[in-house]
Amino acid sequence: MRFLITGAAGFLGAPLANRLIQEGHRVVGLDDLSTGDPERLSPEVHLVRGDVNDRPKLWSLLQEVDCVYHLAARVIVPESVLYPREYNQVNVGGTVTLMEAMRDVGVRRVVFISSGTIYGNQKTQPVRESCRPNPRSPYAVSKLSAEYYIRTIGDLWGIETVCLRVFNAYGPGQRLPPTNAPVIPYCIRQAIDHGTIVVHGDGKQTRDYVYIDDVVDAMSSAATIPDIKRLIINVGSGKETSVSEVIKHVLDITKAKPEIVTNKTHDSGPSRMRADLGLAEKKLGYKPKVSLVEGLTRTIAEDPRFHKDE
Ligand code: NAD
Secondary structure, three states: OEEEEEOOOOOOHHHHHHHHHHOOOEEEEEEOOOOOOHHHOOOOOEEEEOOOOOHHHHHHHOOOOOEEEEOOOOOOHHHHHHOHHHHHHHHHHHHHHHHHHHHHHOOOEEEEEEEHHHHOOOOOOOEOOOOOOOOOOHHHHHHHHHHHHHHHHHHHHOOEEEEEEEOEEEOOOOOOOOOOOOHHHHHHHHHHOOOEEEEEOOOOOEEOEEEHHHHHHHHHHHOOOOOOOOEEEEEOOOOOEEHHHHHHHHHHHHOOOOEEEEEOOOOOOOOOOOEOOHHHHHHHOOOOOOOHHHHHHHHHHHOHHHOOOO
């Protein structure tokens, strides 16, 4: 098959592109390299630098493409609170531009990488796809709006659509910005650098942490399964782990003893998050394979940023 991946040089996009190449497919990547790193891509991926809002570029890249994976997005929740217009332009505007270009060229299928953040706080756990979304940030709103555009334009123009609501993905190569870093790479870096780990809230808030290889499995299956019209599917580990437990695992594996400080007044987001995986198993044959301890061990072993002194 021939694929276009938007956001191909990113944390999730690059391993997906490399997996599809390994499976013998042809892959074109589009990425503006605002955060992506082309070095992570196999040389067989044809990477084009460009913006997902560039419709003429999309027209040419979409020729003879069987399926699009749409990952290009701005992805930092606190940043979206400061710059909601930018998040709307890229995450919503970019999705509409892509769908319009797919309609013009006549592409059959799109797999959209949505997010578990659209659920926000939910009383009932694990969360099912049928739960009423409760987005709490411009980022979450942008992902939910993009889902609606994908499904609506898909319906109107006969494009097969699936939205994968990915929960907290982690693994080697995850971005580690100086501020607002995701919990797992942040804790690993602070532990290894003998820094201080700051826990926001009481540390009891849980998330569903899913290893990158499991996410790639789910993404890769979504390209070929039949009957995916308007589908929305959760992708997670099906387990919930508190921030305090993540820290404990990281310290057990690294044998580090960093200082741990709690900042109880900081908003730490929803109190619980756990994905129901019934639909993912039924539709994608998806079963997460990597436990949190194994995934953390692999992340620490395989990510060169955690071995600076060697
Ligand atoms: P990432 O920042 O590593 O990847 C996003 C990629 O999109 C980057 O390579 C960036 O350069 C590119 N990009 C940004 N703006 C662009 C634009 N205007 N035009 C073209 N390319 C652009 O983040 P990620 O974690 O790999 O996220 C990929 C997708 O998965 C996003 O849509 C995100 O919302 C979704 N997602 C990620 C997670 C997670 O835990 N990482 C969870 C749920 C959903």
